[in-house]
Amino acid sequence: MTYSPVITANKDGLVASSSPTIRALDGIQVGFWDGFGHRGGSKYLLSQDPRLLVFLRDSSSVQITTDERGLAPLRTKPMPQAIFLPAGVPLWSKITHGSQFQILQVIGHSDKLHRFLRPTLGSSAALSALNEIVEVQDSKSVSLLSHLVKDELLGSNRRDAYVENLVGSILADVVENPNTEGKDLSGRLTMAQTRKLRSLIDASSSYRLKVGDLAKHLGLSEDWFSSCFKSTFGTTPARWLLERRIIEARRLLNRTTLSIADVAQLMDFSDQAHFSRAFRRIVGKSPNEWRRDQSRPDSEG
Known part of the structure; x- marks a missing residue:
């Protein structure tokens, strides 16, 4: 498995980072960075395995895109608190102003991550989830679990099983509950939210579902859900x-x-x-x- 740093010096030396703390586990690698990013620094990331990035500090100084045309301003958006990238999905990032970073990164074999997700999502839904970009903003549980992983990596008693369980919980939290504070960064439903919506509808044996039922299932307010739904599908949920x-x-x-x-x-x-x-x-x-x-x-x- 190839493991590349999240923040590193580019050819102009615009990005500085302390040496990462990396832990190799069974089928996954976990890394923690505590460094400083300089204004104008940029990075291109591509992994042949699924990747999860979590910012433990404010990520507002970072603009990102997965658009193959790169970092043109109109194609970028702010880095969320956490982002899951399927295998082979590129990520371009650029720093808009200097700031201190703390980043947790997990790269894992698809079969290993599938085992994390299968108990709660089921086998087919877990496989589908590993092929979708998922973003989460302002999740208290993701923040808490990520800080526990950081503390374990930096501490003297680095118990593999404990770290694995924490990583599995973070991954499940991100994939199962995207954008837990209710707002997708693009104003559209994410692929994970769309998948959850279709699962609810497929499982329903009646035609009595209301707009409020759909919004509640995704943990969104009815007004925001309706707005995101229309942006995604071009029609109102009603x-x-x-x-x-x-x-x-x-x-x-x-x-x-x-x-x-x-x-x-x-x-x-x-x-x-x-x-x-x-x-x-x-x-x-x-x-x-x-x-x-x-x-x-x-x-x-």
Whole structure:
């Protein structure tokens, strides 16, 4: 496993860093840096294994991007408190003003990190999580656990099993609860949040989910969730939920002999009139008109 420093001197000598404290464990390596970054310093990182970076001090002086076109100002954003990068994902960073850094970095084999996540996420979701960039901002639990790892690395009793458990807890916290204070840095839902949202919807056996249910599942306020959802999917969550119900209603109208009233009840509309109004708003026709059109030989369904 290749292990590269987070902050190091670039060709202009603009970045200074103390020697890192590195601990090699079974399938993972943990490093801690306590150094100073000079204004204008930049760094390009690329790892063939998944990487987790946690800033134990303020990271506001660092701008980052994963855009292959590099550090153009319009493509960068502030470094979050913690960021998980899948294997092979590059990261460009630039320091906007001099500041002291404390950084914890974990690089681990995918199979090892999968074992950390599998008990809580399940095997397939854990594999998916390892292929997604995840950002966390202002998480008290990530901060507390990371400081415990730092203390253990710098202390005299460096117990491997203890450090491994702490690292596994940090990773699970980041992947399971991205942006725990409720705001994605880009104003969009992250891939991890989108995955959690789809898991909730797939697991639901009814059509009674409300916007508040979705927001609560992600730990976001309803207003902020609605804003991020629209930025991500181009529609409001209320309309998206309605469209999902109408899609299923169309399937029932086309493939069963259920009455319009029965379909309205199954799709959790208050009555047939409410269902018909919603159906016309989405489809452009009433349920009766749409069903009649589907029975025509030239209908495309």
